[in-house]
Amino acid sequence: MDDRTDDVTVGSAPVIEPGYTFATVTDKISAIVLTRPTSVAWLFGFGVAFLLTMMMLYAIGYLFVRGVGIWGVNIPVGWGFAIVNFVWWIGIGHAGTLISAILLLLRQSWRNSINRFAEAMTLFAVACAGLFPVLHLGRPWLGYWLFPYPNTMKYWPQFRSPLVWDVFAVSTYFTISLMFWFIGLIPDLATLRDRSGNRAAQIIYGILAMGWRGSARHWARYETAYLLLAGLATPLVLSVHTVVSFDFAISMVPGWHTTIFPPYFVAGAIYSGFAMVLVLAIPIRKFYGLEDFITERHLQNSAKVMLATGLIVAYGYGIEAFMGWYSGNRYDTFLLWNRLHGPYHFWYWMLLVCNIGIPQVLWIRNLRSSPVWLFLISLDILVGMWLERFVIVVVSLHRDFLNSSWGMYYPTRWDWMTYIGTIGMFLALMFLFLRILPAISIFEMRTLLPQAEVKPE
């Protein structure tokens, strides 16, 4: 094994089990797409996800007919599920970019077996996230007004508003993530083009591979572009959730107006994102027999990232509570009291249990390498991070400065249908991705093999 693959945790499980060659790695990953028959389990999973997507489209269709009144949002809680889900989904996306870009720059070669589907996860999560603010606009069909373009109304966006920053941040993030994912795919699409026995597949993969032939000159430019893109995506991913947190922090609402928000949002995003990576990776490696490529090492490392970011999130909660007391501001103090004892106190305590309490079991090494336990803990973290956004959005808003404008927020069935429907859409896209594109980056896996090293003559 070359030294790059053996850097962080010496003596632990390998990144790729020994005994593989370039040919077997290629065949094993490409066979999932090219020769493996569509299984009943896949059809069932995709079918359920597709039905949920249809439910989402129904809920959205009804929203278009009736307007946002069908949701539980009202004054004082004007943001509700739409913004909770937006922040939750976009946070989940962050782990994909962290794995593909930041870990590339840090030369963590174990990322090579999980970066491809983590990037796909990013794209699909951002697609789900992007729906919510647009649906929440009230007149979603005018969503393009958010972009600066010359128009007969002589109207332009207000660039001093964090909501406009968010439009730029999220659309840039989606574009760059798509580019990164696509150029990562090009060499593998060429592999599928050359391995496929089906004429239609050869043509489709051939068009997508754009005539890639693996020339040394091409690889040299490719690697430079890939590395620079990683360097650009790294500050970008940190900026995206920072800007999302600005949507809150720039306002004057108690519980939102704090400087801890950007780092605490970014850490929370990576926390929930790695949880989603594990929720996807554990079944994928099981059903497709990829335990040799997604090894115990990957599970261990992901668990450690979750533990670390979870503690940063815990620090964020601690600072929020401390500042609520220390500022002496009556509204901040009230917010803290309201979180702990107000009408939504159950959910705040659940959030602390899910995000800070339960994940501490990850300190136990045996649990970090147990797929079943990691899967359950990851689900717990996803729930916890969703509750965190619920507490931030709803609990901060539902008690306005004057008692006369206090209220409660109750999500309606349409809120739930839209939210659960996006989970269905996300899973449906993942199912399709697993069937038509290589879920693990084949060419980057080849570079991990000991044979890839050039021996001096």
Place this chain on the structure above:
Amino acid sequence: MKRLAIYGMMAEFDTTSDLVAAARRTHEAGYRKIDAYSPFPVEGLADEMGFHKNAVPLVVLVGGVLGAISGYLLQYWISAVTYPINVGGRPYNSWPAFIVVTFETTILFAGLAAVLGMLALNGLPMPYHPVFNVPRFAFATRDRFFLIIFSSDPKYETAGTRVFLESLKPRSISEVPS
């Protein structure tokens, strides 16, 4: 330019080390119009072939600078020139508020420049290329390594080049029709 009937002569190798050594010897033997193909990036291979000028970083820099300038100017022109709105007496050109979008457009332009620039410099997409006429070349995206000497090279001559390639001990040699 008249198209040559033969595009070049291609040799196939089993390992990365063989390919890198072969590329070095071919370059040392005076062949300049050569290329090597591998299923993954091989460190130092392009250097051995005499490829040192990589313009991608410059393209990305230009993209980033253009993105920064156009992003800021867009906001300046909108907020201070064509659609000024007085918010609590704050300056129209309130630059700290414009940094976020300027940053995003910088990344966006630089990223697009990286991807499109890399593809353009590589001459992709390219629907047809003569190397694909060699049936064994399908393994270039799996586990085989190829070296080609183009027939446009001044030193190229059918018999001599084949003898030279044989001296590199390849697995197979094929002539590439164009």
